[in-house]
Amino acid sequence: MTDTNPKENRTRRIQVRLTESEYKTADGIAEKCGLTMSRYVRKVITGHHPKARMTQREADAIAALNDARGELVHVKNALKTRNQEERRRLFRSDDFMRYWLQKVDTLMERWNNIIESLSR
Numbered sequence: 001m002t003d004t005n006p007k008e009n010r011t012r013r014i015q016v017r018l019t020e021s022e023y024k025t026a027d028g029i030a031e032k033c034g035l036t037m038s039r040y041v042r043k044v045i046t047g048h049h050p051k052a053r054m055t056q057r058e059a060d061a062i063a064a065l066n067d068a069r070g071e072l073v074h075v076k077n078a079l080k081t082r083n084q085e086e087r088r089r090l091f092r093s094d095d096f097m098r099y100w101l102q103k104v105d106t107l108m109e110r111w112n113n114i115i116e117s118l119s120r
Contacts, residue, residue, distance in 0.1 A: 072107065
């Protein structure tokens with residue numbers, strides 16, 4: 001099901017009786033989704049399931065994760081440009097270097113998953 005054509009005039013009106021509790025619930029959900037009550041109801045009756053908007057805390061978390069990921073990518077790329085001898089000197093152990101790069105990759109994958117799940 002799709003939302004109605006936005007260019008089409010809305011001339012039909014319905015009235016629905018709700019308890020105070022039902023109204024407060026619907027109004028609260030509409031507000032969390034950043035929608036008016038009318039738009040929220042139109043979305044629901046056309047088969048959509050509006051989602052709550054991201055909180056400031058969630059937006060700040062995504063920004064922090066992006067910043068940290070950017071720094072790790074920068075470090076990883078800087079290491080890739082160095083030759084083996086320079087890397088050995090930096091890490092003093094091939095095993096440690098491989099372990100560290102693997103953990104950085106794992107961390108970046110996890111952060112990408114967090115960002116995607118918060119963005120939905």
